[in-house]
Amino acid sequence: MDKKLLLSLDDKWMQGDGPHSDVVVSSRVRLARNLVGLPYPTFMKEDDFTNLFAQVQSSIEHMEPQPELHLMKDMNRIERQILVEKHLISPELAEVAKGAVVLNQDRSLSIMVAEEDHLRIQVIFPALTVVDAWKRADEIDDAMESKLDIAFNEKYGYLTACPTNVGTGLRASVMLHLPGLVLTKQASRILTALSQVGLVVRGIYGEGTEALGNLFQISNQITIGRTEEEIINNLYTVVLKIIDQERTARKLMMRETFHALADKVYRAYGILTNARVIDSEEAITLLSDLKLGIDLQILEGFDAKIFKQVMVIIQPAYLQHSLGGEISPAERDIKRAENIRQVILSSIRR
Numbered sequence: 001m002d003k004k005l006l007l008s009l010d011d012k013w014m015q016g017d018g019p020h021s022d023v024v025v026s027s028r029v030r031l032a033r034n035l036v037g038l039p040y041p042t043f044m045k046e047d048d049f050t051n052l053f054a055q056v057q058s059s060i061e062h063m064e065p066q067p068e069l070h071l072m073k074d075m076n077r078i079e080r081q082i083l084v085e086k087h088l089i090s091p092e093l094a095e096v097a098k099g100a101v102v103l104n105q106d107r108s109l110s111i112m113v114a115e116e117d118h119l120r121i122q123v124i125f126p127a128l129t130v131v132d133a134w135k136r137a138d139e140i141d142d143a144m145e146s147k148l149d150i151a152f153n154e155k156y157g158y159l160t161a162c163p164t165n166v167g168t169g170l171r172a173s174v175m176l177h178l179p180g181l182v183l184t185k186q187a188s189r190i191l192t193a194l195s196q197v198g199l200v201v202r203g204i205y206g207e208g209t210e211a212l213g214n215l216f217q218i219s220n221q222i223t224i225g226r227t228e229e230e231i232i233n234n235l236y237t238v239v240l241k242i243i244d245q246e247r248t249a250r251k252l253m254m255r256e257t258f259h260a261l262a263d264k265v266y267r268a269y270g271i272l273t274n275a276r277v278i279d280s281e282e283a284i285t286l287l288s289d290l291k292l293g294i295d296l297q298i299l300e301g302f303d304a305k306i307f308k309q310v311m312v313i314i315q316p317a318y319l320q321h322s323l324g325g326e327i328s329p330a331e332r333d334i335k336r337a338e339n340i341r342q343v344i345l346s347s348i349r350r
Helices: 003-007 046-060 077-085 130-145 179-183 187-197 228-256 258-272 280-295 306-313 316-322 329-347
Strands: 024-033 068-071 100-103 109-113 119-126 170-177 199-202 215-220
Touching (some): 003 077, 024 130, 024 228, 046 100, 046 130, 077 316, 109 130, 119 130, 130 170, 130 228, 170 228, 179 187, 179 228, 179 280, 187 215, 187 228, 199 228, 215 228, 228 258, 258 329, 280 329, 306 316, 306 329, 316 329
Antiparallel strands (some): 068 100, 109 119, 199 215
């Protein structure tokens, strides 16, 4: 895959504007689909993969602008991991060399091919745009279904490798930055209650990952028995309530603990712009504090998209690929600090 594409920081979801972008980092919709006549990827043989890739290629050729199919076997381990770090493929797809991914020019569309299902159609947009992401994913789905024989049952809906995805095959998620709720010790109570309304909380890279940097992914838990519109509207409504609670918590901190909060923000800025060695966990924690300071206008003059861009450039695979190959953890910590300094200082609006 083209190195410039992998290292680009112009992915659509990384843009800094959009509704509620002070709290919502990105919105994503994913549709699981399978083709009639092919075994699920776990049981596929070499000829099955060839057949699947050919059908997928045929289904995207009429799209404008045309996205491109990239085979996992044509990428090395670091290149595949960068796609994970940029939220374009799952860690599971990165671990195997048999699948593929379809990407469009601004990487708002990524279709995982032969992951758990034959197709995972994903649209990822910035801020709280989950409704728009759903509409775009639905358009892509319709376009591909016009060319492919998709497995669908009148009673159960779309058939998938995992029973939890049967029905709509829809997983919609919103990534939230919730430092206010975390610092005021309300996050656990609020997020735990989401299971009662059919939602689940995950870390920044999906199921089984940690919620680092006060970042939480909230997504639907149920895919069957509800329409796609009901699933999207439920998620959207709940997220709006969480946004209100987060902003209330931030106002409380600004009113009652302003000096401590400002000190926390400026310390983060000072370390990030002066450190010569920094590990990823410390960097993410400090970046969360920096974003909070920017959103509350404690710090002024920063480009709004800086947080998302730096979140990508500090990741291990991105660091290694930018230097042309594998480097030691100690060398990554030095390069990470250098990258952070350069991006933050260059993003300040003079």
